[in-house]
Amino acid sequence: MDFLSIDVGTILFTLINTGLIFLAFKLILFKRIDAILEQRQQEVDGTYQKADAALNAANSDKEEYAQKIAGAKEEADAIIKRAEKVAQKQGDSILEKARHEAQAVREKATLETEREKSLAKAELQGEISELAMELAEKIMEKEINKADHERLIDDFIQNIGEQS
Amino acid sequence: MSISDFLRGSPDGVDVSGPKIVCSFDVGGITIHLTETIVLSWIIILAVTLLLLWLTSDLKTKDISKKQAVAEWAVKTVYGLVEDTMGKRWRWFAPYIGALFTFSILGSLISMLGLRSVTADFNVPLTWALITFVLIHGTNIKTHGFGGYLKGYVDPVPVMLPINILSEVATPVSMSLRHFGNVVSGMVITSLLYYALSVVTAKIGIAFMTIGIPAVLSLYFDLFSGFMQAFIFIMLTMVYISNADGNAET
Numbered sequence: 256m257d258f259l260s261i262d263v264g265t266i267l268f269t270l271i272n273t274g275l276i277f278l279a280f281k282l283i284l285f286k287r288i289d290a291i292l293e294q295r296q297q298e299v300d301g302t303y304q305k306a307d308a309a310l311n312a313a314n315s316d317k318e319e320y321a322q323k324i325a326g327a328k329e330e331a332d333a334i335i336k337r338a339e340k341v342a343q344k345q346g347d348s349i350l351e352k353a354r355h356e357a358q359a360v361r362e363k364a365t366l367e368t369e370r371e372k373s374l375a376k377a378e379l380q381g382e383i384s385e386l387a388m389e390l391a392e393k394i395m396e397k398e399i400n401k402a403d404h405e406r407l408i409d410d411f412i413q414n415i416g417e418q419s
Numbered sequence: 420m421s422i423s424d425f426l427r428g429s430p431d432g433v434d435v436s437g438p439k440i441v442c443s444f445d446v447g448g449i450t451i452h453l454t455e456t457i458v459l460s461w462i463i464i465l466a467v468t469l470l471l472l473w474l475t476s477d478l479k480t481k482d483i484s485k486k487q488a489v490a491e492w493a494v495k496t497v498y499g500l501v502e503d504t505m506g507k508r509w510r511w512f513a514p515y516i517g518a519l520f521t522f523s524i525l526g527s528l529i530s531m532l533g534l535r536s537v538t539a540d541f542n543v544p545l546t547w548a549l550i551t552f553v554l555i556h557g558t559n560i561k562t563h564g565f566g567g568y569l570k571g572y573v574d575p576v577p578v579m580l581p582i583n584i585l586s587e588v589a590t591p592v593s594m595s596l597r598h599f600g601n602v603v604s605g606m607v608i609t610s611l612l613y614y615a616l617s618v619v620t621a622k623i624g625i626a627f628m629t630i631g632i633p634a635v636l637s638l639y640f641d642l643f644s645g646f647m648q649a650f651i652f653i654m655l656t657m658v659y660i661s662n663a664d665g666n667a668e669t
Contacts, residue, residue, distance in 0.1 A: 258437045259599075264451045265438075265542035266549075272460040273546065276522050279468045281514035287475040288494040291487075295480040 386411060438540045456540040463525045463537065493517070504654065505661035512657075519547060520653045527602050527645030530609075531637065538648070539606050544598035548591035551656045555590070559663040594655055601648045605640030612636060 390411055438455040445451075474490040483491070497517040501509055523544075526537030537543055560568045572583045612633060 258603075259541050260437060261545065262452065262454070262542050265454055265456055265540060266546045268453075268457045269460065269543050269546040270550070272457070272464055273518070273522060273550065275464050276467055277515050277518040279464065279471055280518040280521070283468065283471040283475055284490060284517070285494060285514045287478055288490055291478040291480060292491070292494075298480050 383415070386414065438535055454540070455535050456537050456543060459529055459534055459537050460522075460526070460543075463522065463529065467521060467525065500653075501657065504657040505664075509657075509661065509664075512660075516653050516657065519656065520649050523547070523598070523649035523652055524645055527648065528641060530606060531641050536602050536606060536645075538598060538602045538645075541595065541599045541603075544595040544652070545591070547598075547652065547656075548595035551594065551659060552591040554656075555659050555663045556587075558660055562663065562665050590659060594652065598648045598652055601644050605644050609633065609637060609640055 390407060393407065440452045440454050441458050443450055443452045471490075474486050477484070478487055478490075494513075494517075497513045497520075498510060501513040501516055505512065523538060526543065527539075528536075530536040530539070556568070559571065563571065572587075573580050574583070616632060
């Protein structure tokens with residue numbers, strides 16, 4: 256061939272050859288590297304998404320726990336308040352009952368005292384009348400003079416004093 | 420030139436010729452010459468294909484191998500170059516630029532194996548320049564419409580028509596001749612130098628001149644020049660095409 260010549264055959268072959276090397280670059284190098292770069296990008300994106308999701312989950316868990324703790328505190332407060340109320344109520348009722356009972360006991364005691372008093376009174380009256388009868392008998396038996404009379408009364412009074 | 424000839428110095432004369440015809444055959448009355456250029460192109464394509472297959476085998480997303488790092492770097496570099504020069508919407512053009520650059524470099528550097536540079540055949544850079552030419556005008560028509568494209572020739576004044584046509588035709592001619600001229604002049608200078616040195620060697624009888632000096636010069640004429648011409652060619656291709664694409668974002 257000449258040193259500088261235009262040969263249509265060579266041009267056509269070079270066109271085909273350039274096409275072939277272009278296809279080799281496109282279909283082997285660029286296609287494969289693009290695919291792997293894309294895949295890597297997706298993996299990186301996936302990792303970021305996972306990390307974000309984990310962070311969000313952790314944050315929501317934290318919030319939830321904080322809420323739960325706050326709720327527990329409130330609940331505990333409510334329970335304590337309720338218990339205090341119940342205790343107060345129970346204490347009050349116990350006190351009331353005790354007061355009632357004491358009242359009842361006192362009333363009973365007063366009644367008993369009263370009854371015993373009246374009983375004693377009746378007994379005393381009975382004894383007095385008995386004594387009066389005895390005195391009358393004794394008077395009837397003896398002749399009564401003034402001195403005797405006085406002594407009798409004194410005795411009688413003394414008797415009462417000794418008896419009571 | 421055999422090794423013994425080389426060591427003794429072989430003043431057989433300088434042989435700078437066009438690509439040899441490996442074989443010829445007739446297809447429907449048209450004779451097709453299978454030249455050195457075509458056969459060497461096939462060897463380059465085969466080598467490149469095998470290299471790419473090896474580079475992209477066993478790709479992983481993590482713990483990548485060195486060859487995968489090289490392959491990824493190459494792809495990203497070409498993408499970066501294309502996007503910087505032509506804009507993001509020309510990203511799909513990157514494989515062609517990578518292929519053209521590789522073909523051009525290897526086509527020039529194959530001379531370092533003692534073979535004839537593929538790019539030292541004018542038809543090869545001419546073909547690439549014609550591809551660029553078609554792409555420039557295709558892009559222009561696609562962007563401005565056929566009427567707008569034709570109007571571009573009488574812009575800014577109708578008098579400019581012949582100059583505009585000349586400048587459009589000059590583009591592929593200058594591109595191909597620049598590439599061809601650089602490679603072929605390197606080849607001629609290297610051949611002349613080898614001849615001169617072997618004459619000196621033949622006179623002295625010791626092969627001290629032919630060792631060392633050609634290697635240094637080959638570093639410029641083959642390696643540097645081959646790289647530069649490939650780079651210039653792809654840069655011009657990208658710039659011309661993106662210039663034709665008026666809508667290109669920067």
